[in-house]
Amino acid sequence: MANRENDKNIQSNQSLTKYWTLRDFFSDCVVVFVFATFLAYLKPFGMDSVSFVYALGFWLTMCFFGYALYAPAIRVGDRIFDAYLPIWARHKLITLALSTFLASLVMGLIAPFIVSAFFSMSSGYWGSVVSSIIASVFIGGIITAASAVKTYVKLQRQVIIEQQAKIDTEQAQVGELKERNSIEFINKLPIEKRGSLLCLQMDDHYLKVITDKGEHLLLMRFKDALLQLHEFPGFQTHRSWWVAKEAVDSTKKDGRKLVLILSNGLEVPVSQTYMRTAKAQLNLL
Numbered sequence: 001m002a003n004r005e006n007d008k009n010i011q012s013n014q015s016l017t018k019y020w021t022l023r024d025f026f027s028d029c030v031v032v033f034v035f036a037t038f039l040a041y042l043k044p045f046g047m048d049s050v051s052f053v054y055a056l057g058f059w060l061t062m063c064f065f066g067y068a069l070y071a072p073a074i075r076v077g078d079r080i081f082d083a084y085l086p087i088w089a090r091h092k093l094i095t096l097a098l099s100t101f102l103a104s105l106v107m108g109l110i111a112p113f114i115v116s117a118f119f120s121m122s123s124g125y126w127g128s129v130v131s132s133i134i135a136s137v138f139i140g141g142i143i144t145a146a147s148a149v150k151t152y153v154k155l156q157r158q159v160i161i162e163q164q165a166k167i168d169t170e171q172a173q174v175g176e177l178k179e180r181n182s183i184e185f186i187n188k189l190p191i192e193k194r195g196s197l198l199c200l201q202m203d204d205h206y207l208k209v210i211t212d213k214g215e216h217l218l219l220m221r222f223k224d225a226l227l228q229l230h231e232f233p234g235f236q237t238h239r240s241w242w243v244a245k246e247a248v249d250s251t252k253k254d255g256r257k258l259v260l261i262l263s264n265g266l267e268v269p270v271s272q273t274y275m276r277t278a279k280a281q282l283n284l285l
Contacts, residue, residue: 035143107136198266245282
């Protein structure tokens, strides 16, 4: 049981990075651009003296270069960690954090070159590596988290669409089954008596089938007819009576007894055994 649950978690985690399209690429670029613009507006890390445009150019370069590194690193990392990590650690958050951290280490080694292209560095390359790694972990983690949330929302939306499609298919199948069963039952009648089903009445070893075109006796057990019409909108009112719900026009009381009046004027009794079912079907108090 535990192994099946772990396999299910692994399959679910892998699905978060399995599908990646051109549309995903452009949506990721939008996320990166918005975040770079936000950083350019804030001007962190002592960038107060530069203009917004210059800061935007720097952060766009830094963020998109980071995206070019983080995106494939995370996808490759997912596959590698899923293969070599213990089963209990093969969780999306764990593999995502490890992939992001390793990508941040690499980005921390590359970032000083990008910084030197825009600004002068008094501390030299190795003096800025540590701070670059810390900044890369922070910024890369935020961008990765935003992308992961976007992917998760997309997958959840896809799951909802698939579940709704499945429900629609099942409802269509149920509708087809209802229609097929009712058609098969009605086809047992002579052609001139086939119409809208109103009710059934047990008559010794026969079954009286009443439609809006008349009635006919079938050599069929009452309980077999009820089984065939199980999905049809109707209900049993008596040990020997069944009525179609749409056939009931009105009701009347006969002492303590309830009587249903059908669209053809036929009066059908309701026994105490089926009183609650009949009232529930007809929304009677």
